[in-house]
Amino acid sequence: MKAPGTLLISAPLLFSAYGVIRLFGLADGHYGPGVDWQAAHIVGLVGIVLFIPAVLGMERMLPQGNWRTGTVIVTLVGLATTIVQFGADIVFALQAENEADMSRLSHDFSAIPGVRLTFYMVGPPLFFLGLIVLSVLLVRAGRLPWWSPVVLAFSTVLPMLTLDLIPLAGLGILASVLPLRSPADECDAMLRAPR
Known part of the structure; x- marks a missing residue:
């Protein structure tokens, strides 16, 4: 499968779809259970959940290292806390x-010591922060253009301004x-390059 692959496309699209369905739910004045x-x-x-294998796929595009x-x-920690938050809802x-x-x-759930801090305040933003840093590393590795981390950072800020911007945030992440280029694409480019 060539990068970005199905997962890197479907994960942000589903995130956008969540925002769109939410807006439709709010439109009738009753968005709750x-x-x-x-x-x-x-x-x-x-x-x-689909972001987990997508992130692992991005990892494989990078050279090994502590960063x-x-x-x-x-x-992944950010994703895990976000999954808990969605599951609880x-x-x-x-x-x-x-x-x-x-x-x-x-x-009652968020009043449990450590829950609000872990699953609402600190944990989920780690997912977005991690995505931004991953995109920077991918730029340094020559896999993404310079503007990708800028668009990604801007997109991740949008839901913090208002949840109504989640659809745009998902499209920005996408x-x-x-x-993203796959190793196969790079090999083809090298073979076609004049020597």
């Missing part, structure tokens, strides 16, 4: 009869990784 909430979060969860290993570990929506119930369950 129900079909729209669950659909959005399940799609988002699948997208986040590569450390960045991948940080990114899905479970709470299944248990709740209304938005007040869901808010109470979410509050745009930043699309230029």
Whole structure:
């Protein structure tokens, strides 16, 4: 499979789809426990899970080194905490009869010592930070153009401004990784180059 491959395309697209479904859910004035909430979060969860093999694929495009290993570990930790957050939201929506119930369950969970810090404040941003650093390393390795980390950084900031920008953030992440070249592409280019 040539880079960026199906996973690097589908993961950010599903992240965008999560944002789009969320916006449709908000449009009717009732976005809480129900079909729209669950659909959005399940799609988002699948997208986040698909980032795991995508990140591991990006790792294989880099030369070995401490920066590569450390960045991948940080990114995977961020992904794991994000998966817990999405999973918790899905479970709470299944248990709740209304938005007040869901808010109470979410509050009870985040009130557990260390949960809010780990799974909401520090953990998930590590995923985005790791992606940005990975893209910088890929630029240094000649796999991505200089502008990819810029687009990626801008895209990851958008949801922090408002969750309504999640669809654009996903598309920005997609745009930043699309230029990835596969080793096969490079070999072909070398064979075609004049000697």
